[in-house]
Amino acid sequence: MSRQIKAAALISGGLDSMLAVRVIQEQGIHVEGINFFTGFCVEGHTHAIRRQDQKKQKRNNALWVAEQLGIKLHIIDVIEEYKDVLINPKHGYGANLNPCLDCKTFMVQKALEWTRENDFDFIITGEVVGQRPMSQRKDTMPVVARDSGAGGLLLRPLSAQNLPATIPEQEGWIERERLHGFSGRSRKPQMALAEQFGFTDYAQPAGGCCFLTDESYSKKLVDLWRVRGNKEYEFDDVMLLKVGRHLRPRPHFKLIVGREEGENRFMEGYKKRFPYFYCKSHPGPLVLADGELDQDDIELAGRITARFGKGRNAPEVVVHYVTPDGNETPYTVAPLGSDEFPQDWYI
Amino acid sequence: MSTHTLDVKGQLCPIPVIRTQNQAKKLAPGDKLEVLCTDPGAINDIPAWCRINGHTVLSSETSEDGNLIVITLEIGS
Numbered sequence: 001m002s003r004q005i006k007a008a009a010l011i012s013g014g015l016d017s018m019l020a021v022r023v024i025q026e027q028g029i030h031v032e033g034i035n036f037f038t039g040f041c042v043e044g045h046t047h048a049i050r051r052q053d054q055k056k057q058k059r060n061n062a063l064w065v066a067e068q069l070g071i072k073l074h075i076i077d078v079i080e081e082y083k084d085v086l087i088n089p090k091h092g093y094g095a096n097l098n099p100c101l102d103c104k105t106f107m108v109q110k111a112l113e114w115t116r117e118n119d120f121d122f123i124i125t126g127e128v129v130g131q132r133p134m135s136q137r138k139d140t141m142p143v144v145a146r147d148s149g150a151g152g153l154l155l156r157p158l159s160a161q162n163l164p165a166t167i168p169e170q171e172g173w174i175e176r177e178r179l180h181g182f183s184g185r186s187r188k189p190q191m192a193l194a195e196q197f198g199f200t201d202y203a204q205p206a207g208g209c210c211f212l213t214d215e216s217y218s219k220k221l222v223d224l225w226r227v228r229g230n231k232e233y234e235f236d237d238v239m240l241l242k243v244g245r246h247l248r249p250r251p252h253f254k255l256i257v258g259r260e261e262g263e264n265r266f267m268e269g270y271k272k273r274f275p276y277f278y279c280k281s282h283p284g285p286l287v288l289a290d291g292e293l294d295q296d297d298i299e300l301a302g303r304i305t306a307r308f309g310k311g312r313n314a315p316e317v318v319v320h321y322v323t324p325d326g327n328e329t330p331y332t333v334a335p336l337g338s339d340e341f342p343q344d345w346y347i
Numbered sequence: 348m349s350t351h352t353l354d355v356k357g358q359l360c361p362i363p364v365i366r367t368q369n370q371a372k373k374l375a376p377g378d379k380l381e382v383l384c385t386d387p388g389a390i391n392d393i394p395a396w397c398r399i400n401g402h403t404v405l406s407s408e409t410s411e412d413g414n415l416i417v418i419t420l421e422i423g424s
Contacts, residue, residue, distance in 0.1 A: 063395040
């Protein structure tokens, strides 16, 4: 009896990886999925934070895709290891802080390690030649295969006919003619294949599965690195950059202003790490302060806190300043007027 | 067969799923794992993870104020 050939698939939760898996399953290959969690994945987190998003479907698309395909999914925490990818990308960043080429290489390399530990034979991804400007080009896709160490063990079923034959094809585990030759940014071939497979429900292709592709998020991360004087970060930093309005009214401190109840509640988890402000006399946001604050700063932060609350038009409101050890000081301030609030305070 | 508790309160998905997955690897078939969490996303994600990996959700309960979710699962073979 011949040995069952096994493939590990990088599963993002999008349509392409879903199709790639089904193409390979149709050739009798046992497939299991791997999903890497870098901390910057859009999936999951933020719609759990914001109350206004709670009506949206909260499924994790990677898990959902795995269930539709009938495969196991292994979710792997790579938060710590990913820091080096983001801080020192060999191939640089894309339009924002997205190190796409290094990121893909890292993920394939981790998948290769996983296949060796778990006795799998090769790796598949949903990549398509020419679909993404950095990591999915005809000249960069071989770089991912080479730099990850996967070489010919990396198969892209949707674009295989545009690329040199891989080991699974050479060994006869896979029939090359049953793979595809998709290329370019058009989604029509994928849509047609989805219809052929009977996939009617799938995550809409948006190209934005990572916060690092987001301009606003990247600006906040650059600001954090600049103020700290280095590119180090912790998981909590990554999370806090996803919530609230970020303001830097003075070079030495930043305020994070909750935008709604869900964010305020999430930020409450950081009360023992950061000083915070809230308005007692009127409903309003929770405001975390990051930096050393003197008395003038506390006054200013209180006025900003009041500006974002329901008492913004009152002559004065009562704000409480609370230090991480729980010491709470109430004081009265006049909410900051719009003419006193420069827009360049927004990070 | 034994019962274990995993506290992932305050963690947002997919961290509760990852921690459940990593804990489940250490347990034997038939063991029970009670996962305490606060992220409503876990109500869908942990059962989905169980279904695709051969584990069984025995119960999923949310406290009246919605602030605590307890999902109990049985480790599959």
